[in-house]
Ligand SMILES: Cc1cc2nc3c(=O)[nH]c(=O)nc-3n(C[C@H](O)[C@H](O)[C@H](O)COP(=O)(O)O)c2cc1C
């Protein structure tokens with residue numbers, strides 16, 4: 073038992089995306105803490121140690137872990153932290169946070185001069201008052217594929233949101249604000265909301281057209297969810313070569329509210345097709361009509377109904 077009078081079971085890692093592998097480890101952490109009548113803690117980082125694009129903003133990751141009943145400490149990846157040896161890091165965990173059990177994921181390691189095997193961490197633990205325990209790897213039960221943040225990043229960059237959702241345990245999403253576009257879309261009957269992500273270091277999926285769901289946050293604290301179609305690309309039909317990449321969403325069902333400046337969350341349900349150049353706006357319009365039909369079919373079935381009302385607190 074530590075100086076605060078409470079057992080603390082901890083684990084250390086990036087936990088970007090909180091995918092099914094992370095959730096599996098987090099549940100094991102809770103079980104261990106429960107067995108000891110102590111608290112569970114995750115030590116994570118404010119940025120990605122390898123500077124990979126993030127699968128979720130750090131604030132969402134923290135909220136997601138806390139929601140499971142786990143305390144979170146976000147460490148800045150400073151030069152000082154990078155220079156800390158595994159032994160000194162473990163000493164700090166024990167001294168400052170009362171950690172007396174450390175759960176290590178199957179490929180977990182940390183520290184500047186680090187042990188080259190799990191046994192090495194167990195040995196360090198003996199000297200620092202920490203029992204070090206190994207956690208197994210989680211693989212997808214249907215296909216045996218090992219879940220990892222890198223794998224999910226590759227799936228999303230490769231326009232495969234369905235497989236990514238299988239590994240995340242939820243649809244991948246981007247949160248952002250609706251900004252002004254050229255307002256051309258409304259002239260062809262397909263007004264679009266241009267979304268600028270809040271977190272500039274979050275991964276934007278591969279270019280193309282997606283079936284989507286958009287959650288609109290209103291001032292009274294409620295959120296509405298609508299089926300939508302989304303395009304990530306350079307809009308070769310209407311924009312000159314080299315135009316910046318945009319994320320545009322057309323909300324289905326004759327939606328006509330003014331939502332500039334609104335906070336939204338767009339989910340990536342299914343990839344529909346690549347973006348392409350049309351010879352005329354009429355050609356683009358015909359394609360958009362077919363896209364809308366495809367989304368409506370999808371949203372009428374597997375993905376539920378239009379415009380459901382949610383309380384923000386329930387999401
Ligand atoms: C679902 C969807 C699919 C789109 N597909 C294409 C496409 O294949 N090629 C293209 O040049 N533009 C595509 N666009 C972009 C349109 O050209 C653009 O939304 C429209 O011109 C409106 O632009 P605005 O936001 O400036 O008003 C697509 C937009 C959406 C919402």
Ligand SMILES: Nc1ncnc2c1ncn2[C@@H]1O[C@H](COP(=O)(O)OP(=O)(O)OP(=O)(O)O)[C@@H](O)[C@H]1O
Pocket residue numbers: 083084085086087088092093094096097176177178179180207208209210211218219220221222223
């Ligand atoms: N599939 C998995 N099953 C069980 N534990 C996992 C799994 N994936 C990651 N972990 C564990 O979660 C903790 C955090 O790992 P990390 O954030 O590096 O995840 P990752 O998915 O391996 O990331 P990346 O692919 O970017 O290396 C580590 O202890 C790691 O061993």
